[in-house]
Amino acid sequence: MTRNPHPDRRRVTPDSFAGHRRPDGRLGIRNRVLVLPSVICSHVVAEEIAAGSPGAVAAPHDHGCGQLGADAEQTERTLVGLAGNPNVAGTVVVGLGCETVRSDVVAAAVEERGLPVRELTIQDAGGTDACVDRGTAAVADLRESAAAQGTDGATATADEQTATLGDLTVGVVVDDLADSTRRHAYPLVAELVERVASAGGRVVVAGNERFAAHPEETRSLVGDAAADRLLDAAGRPARATRVGTEAAARGFDAATGFLGNAPVTGVAAYGQRVDETDAADAAAGAVTLLDAPSRVEEAATGLAAAGAHLVLHVTGQGTPAGHPIVPVVKLSGDADTLAAVPDDIDLDARETDADDLEAYLLAVADGDRTCAERHGLTEFAIARAGPST
Amino acid sequence: MKGRVLDGGALVLADGDSVATALEDLDAGREVRDGDRAVTLADDVPFGHKFALDPLSAGETVRKYGEVIGRTTAAVAAGEWVHTHNCESTRGRGDVAAEVER
């Protein structure tokens, strides 16, 4: 069931795609201005700004205030990471003005990374109506300055650039250990991971429960220093206990068999960019493990913040989640799920080979929309490290 | 408004309070009269912020609403701005608990 929703799109060659080159050299496969609320209190305003601005997308979330210590830091780091995703042309950070995760702090961190950003708050603007107006103007302003630098993909094709698999950072999350997933999807994903790595691309893998269940194997896979970061974090009680329990019961290979034989070189914290980890230099041509749970809504956010251009979501149950800034490709080998929600699953793992999967990802990188994108599914979550206060 | 307004510019919420709340932006040097005593502001005190009515030694409890709202982390002269730089919570101190555990 490999389908191509836009069969008439023409790429230069079957193994290439057209991306958006950013002024700093990074390549994006989407070209959106991100309207990022720093707190739930500004999320309606962020959505209204995005709705009134062509080419903009909002990332409304439930957090940003009443958070303490490591929990607040993780939310802030994740927001900064999302703004740094290569699919993002620029970011407008919108705050209320009195929250724990401050919009000005987030914007300053984004700016420090040399990325285009604007910042405003509802309280400074003098209310929600004025903030929507100013935010809409800020998006337009970002678009214009991006166009001046020659990166406005919405109007120009000159800066579109031919790229290949090795230019991609592919996020992977497998949200179960079902038989159908292990039998049909694992070998496919393993081969894709190896192809991306050998082409010089990066693979980022979420699902810390799988590794937490097997500390020794994880240590020998990534080394003690990197493993400590993942395992310390995994020492925290997790939510997705099912994946952890099954990973422990079925063994390390059953838990991680989709990794293939690609080298695993590093560990990224949730919200951290892969190119800002200790092992950033070794991330190209290799796999980086992400300290993110297997729950797709949280995993996709962590993978996007890590810098993934797109996310490959392997799912037995067919959870339909997409994400505002990264296309999410659904791969399932579960007969019931494929029959139940055929329009929500991009690829049937039973009838797909590695060539098909690679071709599909390249088509998505070229602009083809995934099922979740076509349905407008952008509901996502940010993993929490502590309770609300 | 509950409490006692001083010179139209500050509010003492209860007798025995060690701080008053600015009802407008108050400039350093301004004299605020409270009955027969006067406090000269040592700092600018923004609207809604507090200044000491009496000198406080380091570690002394600070009172507002007739209750304890925290304790000083340094000696504070009368008329000085009282805020997070010289006053800390006595409650919700997970940081202190973590120190003790170490």
Place this chain on the structure above:
Amino acid sequence: MRREFTGYRRESGRIGVRNHVAVLPTSVASSCVARGIAAEAGAWARATPHQMGANQPDEARAQTERVLVGVGRNPNVGAALVVEFGTEDIDAADLADRIARDGKPVETLSVREVGGTAAALQRGRTALDSLNEAAADARHESADASELVVGVECGGSDATSGIAANPAVGDACDRLVAAGGTASFSETPEFIGAEHVLAERCADEETRRRLLDRVERREATADLMGVDLRGAQPSPGNQEGGLTTIEEKSLGAISKGGTTPVRGIVDYAERLPVGGGLVLMDTPGYDVESVVGKVAGGAQIIVFTTGRGSTTGNPVAPVVKVTGNPRTWERMRSNMDVNAGAVVEGDATISEAGERVFDEVLAVADGKRTGAETRRMEEFAITEVHPRELAEVRGK
């Protein structure tokens, strides 16, 4: 002082002040569909998208269920559609049954059963239309202030909150309780340092013991995270507004509940009584989650004080914004409903401002739209029982 308004009489006997059709997703996986269905339908349909997972530990799941059922049962909801993806631990049919016990029209929709997202959006729309017709049958009749359950919240506080807005709203609460109604305030972290004052006002020993226990548990989250609570409480904006410590914030915060005896303290999203006087709820200080808890508890109206200028609302309950900061009233006029700043300027007594708040509550109960309603500010979030808290509780 006005005491009557016209509302929507429910089978349960409770009176609603709005007649919404709620669209309740059982997890984040069905939230997008719920949001989509409601957005297509129109302003009468109100979705409650949230980020809770399909598989939560039992305690966390029970809380998510309590919130969703509570919102469905809120008297402002005339009918409800429960939407599941189909793989959640929470069973949509079970939630629907619990909501329907009040005699309310409730339907369920499973994305997996109807064949996916696109089909669910279509089917959901049809289901909503028929639910809306059923909700339109509600009797629109006269009701009394004694039937109101008013939730009280403060957010984006500054020093004027404790001086003007909170005491004014407290005065309105006293009026409501005198009229025979229920007032409820929450935000347990904002009892810290003021709990002795509240404890003295508890009507019985059981309430007093529960109150002190809940405050201790909330304060322990700072120990759990190993940090000073001041990293979040008071928030950075509170601090800019002059609030230095949690004790100071709390002492100002508790005045928003008035001066009547504390009749009880209920759990997050637990049902609040009608005609119950002043009843507390154990919630985090995080505004949106706290407001949702009280709406799930049955509050038809939320009165929300804000010094800095919070603009949040709620999908099913009108939120009345009261500011005690004259500058905020000037600057954010379109998002504010009642000006208590006159108290700070010496132009009104707390009692006069309290009467204004009470009158506004009755006007809103009678159908007057708040600033947050006009602007469709409908933030919604469920507070999660975090795994770290669970580990603590289970460990003990």
